[in-house]
Amino acid sequence: MKTTTLILMLLVSTLSIAQNVVDGRVIDSFDQPIPGVSVTVKGTSVSTISDFDGNFSLTTEKNYPFTLIASSIGFDDATFVVTSDTKDITIVLEDITFLDELVISASRAPERLFESPVSIERYGIKQIKNATSADFYGDLENIKGVDINTNSLALKSINTRGFATFTNTRFVQLIDGMDNTAPALNFVLGNLVGTNELDVQNIELLPGASSALYGANAFNGILFMNSKNPFDYQGISAYAKGGITSQEAAGDNEFYDVGVRMAHAFSDKFAAKANFSILKGTDWLAADKRDLENPGATRENNVGYDGLNVYGDEAKGSLRGLAAQNPAFDQSLLPLLPETVVSRTGYDEADLNDNDVESLKFDTSLHYRPFANDFEVIYAGKLGRGTTVTQDANRTLLRNFFLQQHKLEVKNDNFFVRGYITAEDAGDSYDIRFTGLNINNAWKSDGQWFQEYILTYLGAIGTNPNDPAAQQAAHAAARQVAETGRLIPGTPEFEQAFNQVTSDPDLASGSKFLEKSSFRHADANYNFSHLTSNFADIQIGGSFREYKLDSEGTVFTDVDGPIKYSEYGVYTQLQRKLLDERLKLTGSVRYDKSQLFDGNFSPRFSVSYTFGANKTRNLRASVQTGFRNPTTQDLFIGLDIGRTLLVGSAPENLDRYTVQDDFNNVYTGRDAYENSYSASSVQRFAETGNPADLEIADIDIVKPEKVTAYELGYRAQFGDFIFDGSVYYNQYQDFIANETVIVPGQGVVNGTDAEQLQAIQSLTSAGTRRTFTASTNSDVDINSYGAVAGFTYKIKGFDLNANYTYAKEDFDKEENPDFRSNFNTPEHKVKASIGNDELFKNFGFNTSFVWSDEYLWESDFGVGDIPSYTIINAQINYSIPALKAKLKVGANNLGGDEYFTAIGSGFIGSQYYVGLSINNL
Structure with a gap:
């Protein structure tokens, strides 16, 4: 009997410990509920997330009293002591200002945005929810200093600080640490096969050179998109949007965009999530029939008409x-x-293009914390299929284009080691x-x-x-x-x-784009600050990448099998604070080596000082370097696109690429570099008939491009008014560019007199010469400079934002008529927005404005002026607490005036949408 009584007492005691249930609510300083707040029992792994109404509930075995810690991005952490007598728990979180938010990418370690040693922009959950664009990725254009070139409804190209194209090889985008550049296309695919908006936790953007920490191609800037961890953000959420796109060329067409996110922590050691989304609609039709060689010409009045689209x-x-x-x-x-x-x-x-657009995305990840602490093992897999148009030398329909990424990562607060593979399949894509x-x-x-x-x-x-x-x-x-x-x-x-x-990949008779290239990547970083903080914060890291190009000879010169080459890099950074932690000194250097080129050092040094009684002003200065390796196409392309032959300059590529004309003359890639005339001199010769006008091209094979960037910036907070501005100056060396040359079918341009005469005679007939576009480096002096300034101001619940960007290229075109820099950036751009999350009860709105100056667009596809344009986007939203839902109605390009951002792309009309999101914390 005593034994039974003792067992019952133990059971009752155990049950009483296991049933310490805590219910409460999290609100802000305006008594508004805060969803998505992480509430943790201090000293344990027990945690939960507040729901749409700010309510939470958790069960703990910890004895009274114990402490709850509530944390959420955009708010200061708050603690609350729970005793057995505590009733109606309410935790109040205080807003932190934008500049007090933490960022990671500027120094590869958490730090206040206010104290970042270089310019950095942040776009968080609040901005995503209040986006005026139909998709959050398009809303990134409202960030100061950012330019977006819209090639398609589903494919937008982000750039900062000039030299932009749709195939933007100077800008890097990382999604959870994975580079989503397509291996053969050589450019970031935007959000075509990216991330579901429900899963985006925050976005950070570093404008300008970032190679010292992030290696090759982090040249104009780098975008970091970070997703939500399933341990911290659990549950099922979904969204659905629908509406119409309106364009004069394509008419009014329906589109829809739906997505779902599912995440669950099965224990304090294992969690998983899965995301799915699909966008379908009708693209912006490219219907520009201008003849760029003969303005005003039409098929009816010009027998030699060559229309743009x-x-x-x-x-x-x-x-x-x-x-x-x-x-x-x-x-x-x-x-x-x-x-x-x-x-x-x-x-x-x-x-030739049914103008459909589709973006289908699926990803899943498994997260394991074997010790129920910050040590975490992650597998992540991303699959994306898209149909859209992209544009480089020609316009290409990416139809059922497929990209997959698989990552394995081990990390904690002090280190990470990750490896991933990116592989593409062109699907049913073709050259239009x-x-x-x-x-x-x-x-x-x-x-x-x-x-x-x-x-x-x-x-x-x-x-x-x-x-x-x-x-x-x-x-x-x-x-x-x-x-x-x-x-x-x-x-x-x-x-x-x-x-x-x-369906035929032979461009002599077909147009299919055949591509199954991939790359493997590994990188690691260790932060010794927990060991060396008394002296300085020290980090070391490195990366390795191997490319495998596989086009079966249709794009690259890989007829005999895939082409492989690799590159690696190592870096270190030291950061120290002095003078009551007001002065921050940061120095870093990186060494990179490609299998095809000599090694390269990329140093960076920055200094920042925070002053004012309350440390509310900050001055920063930096000198950064960047480099860009020639792309896979710069090195190994061998492609006849009709008007010209594209040739890469890797040494083995020069003789491997050969073509033959109708008169059995054989041309090699080497001829483009060693036996050619500049295209402009051949044009002059055609007009004058004077051989003295001919200039031997004599171009060099391509090598890495470098930039040195100088920046001075200032941040300040005056109450609810925040200002951030910077000026920069960039100096480029060995600027990578394409040069157009003419190779004669016979003769040698710098040979004997007889060989030179034969070469000159070959130029008189298009049938005995070929035009090449060769990758090389320019020896011209190219610099660029600019300024970015913006402010945010919160007054009576209204969020006001405005910013201005100035960008200018310093390059003498008259002295270098054959060189095209592709700056492609407006000199002046102004953006502004105004919104209120709670204009009335459960009702909010946001509106944004973008004005762009006119600018010159240069690319292999076409050259011409882009007129000035103005875009107004707006949305109103209504929260439905009972359904944990938000209804949004919006319009993009509200004025209806169609515009375009590049020569040859579709004119962009208006987009109207209605969206509903459920349980989106």
Whole structure:
């Protein structure tokens, strides 16, 4: 009996310990509930998350009294002592200012944004929820200093401090430490196959050179996107958006975007999460029919018309020149033919691209904390499939493009070691320009088409070869005959040819983009500050990457098998605070070595000083260096894109890439570097006929590009008013660029007199010369400079933000006419926003404004002016506490004036949407 009584007493005691249930609520200083707050029992691993109404509940075995710790991004931590007599627990969290928030990326260690030694921008959960854009990624344009080039509804390219293209190889984006650059495409895919907005915890952006800590290509800037840990953010949340896009070229079209996040901590040692989202709609149609070589020209008034977003009309030549190249043609008739350039009739982009856009994303991660503390083992897998258009030398439809990443990471508060693989599969992607060219050829070859055109022209011109009216009538008759039987979009015959061409990877007859490249990456970092803090905070780290290029010879010169090469880097950083921790000195240096190039050192030094009685002002200065390795395409591409041959300059690539013209002349990649004339001098020679105007190109093979960046910045807080501004000056060395050269089919440009004469004679006929676009470095002096300034001000519940960006390139174009820097950045840009989370009970709004100055756009696809534009986005939202939901209604480009950010891309119209998010903490 005594034994039974003792057992019952022990059970009752155990149950009483296990049933210390704590219920409470977390609110802010305005008595508003705060969802997503982590509430932990101090000294244990017991924790929970507050719900949409700020309520929480947890059970602990700890005896009374014990302490609760409540923490949430954007608020100071708060503690609350719980006793057996405590009733109605309410924990109040005080807002911290934006500059007091912690950032990690500036120094690879947590520090107040206010004390960051370099410029840094932060975009958190609050900004994501209040985004005015239909997707949070597009809303990043409101960050000061940021430029976004919109190529597609689902593909936006972020850049800072100039030199932007859609294939932006100077900017890096890391998602949970993984670089989401496509291995063969060479550029960041934005959020096409990125992160579900429900899972984004915060975004940090470092503008400018960051190679000292992050290695190659962290040149113009680096974006860090960090997701939510399932230990800290649990539950199921979801969102659904729908609406229309409105564009003059494509009309009004529906779109939808839905996503779900599921996360659960099964114990204090194991947690997991999964995210899924899908966006589907109609893209911004590219329908610019300007002829950039002949402004104002149309197919109706120009027989040599070559429209910007028209494809197939690139097949062209002068009637006399084409006839002269045909040995079967009666050469005595040449005087009857004009030098007039004639082009084939092409197809509009709408004929070759159904204009669908899709982004399908799935990711999952498993988190294991074997000791129930900060030591964590993580597996993360990301899968993404997208359909969208990208643009470089040509426009490419990425159709069912697939990217996957798999990561294994071990970390705690002082170190991390991670390894991951990124692999792509081009799926059903194809080149839109070659689709138009080869659909024409599938019906009738260029040779046959031009022969019919010439013979009909000669028959129609009669005895009046110099009469403009007769010439116009002859051209009309010739095109009518040559076009007889042309494949018409929408017909079964056209669809059959389209399917045949887009499934053929041989660009001589097809347009399929065949690509299955990948890279492996590993990096590690250890922070010794817990051991050396009395002296300084010291870190060391390093990385390794190996590329595997696999295009089966369709993009790279990898006909005989995949191309592999590797690179590695090591770095260290020392940071020390002096003078009552007001003065912060930071020095770092990194050494990187590519298998293909000499090693490179990237030092960085910065100093910052916090002054004022309450440490509310900060002055910073830094000297940073960056470098950019030539891309996979700079090194190993070998691609005929019609107008030119793209060639990479890796030593083994120069002789491996060979092409042959219709006259059996053989050209190699080496010829582009050692046996060529500059394109501009050949143009002058064509106009004057004077061989003295020719200039031998003599370009060097490509090597890494470097930059030295000087920056001075100032931050200050005056009550609820916060200011942050900086000025910078960048000096570039060995600027990587493409140079267009002409290789003669015969002769040697710097050979004997006879060989030089033969080379010059080859230039008189397009059939016995080839145009190359070669990767090289410019020896011209290129600098850039600019300033960024912005403020935030909170008054009576309203959040006011405004910023200004100035960017200028220092480069003398007249002295270097063959060099194109692709600065592609407006000199002036102004942004502003105003919003209120609680204008009325449960009702809020936000609106944003962007004005961009006009600027010049340069790229392989086209060159031209981008007019000034203004964008106004707005949203209103209503919270539904009973459903833990928020309803949002918004409009992008509210004014409706269509604009574009690059030559050849689709004009951007308006987007209207309605969205509902549930349990999004």
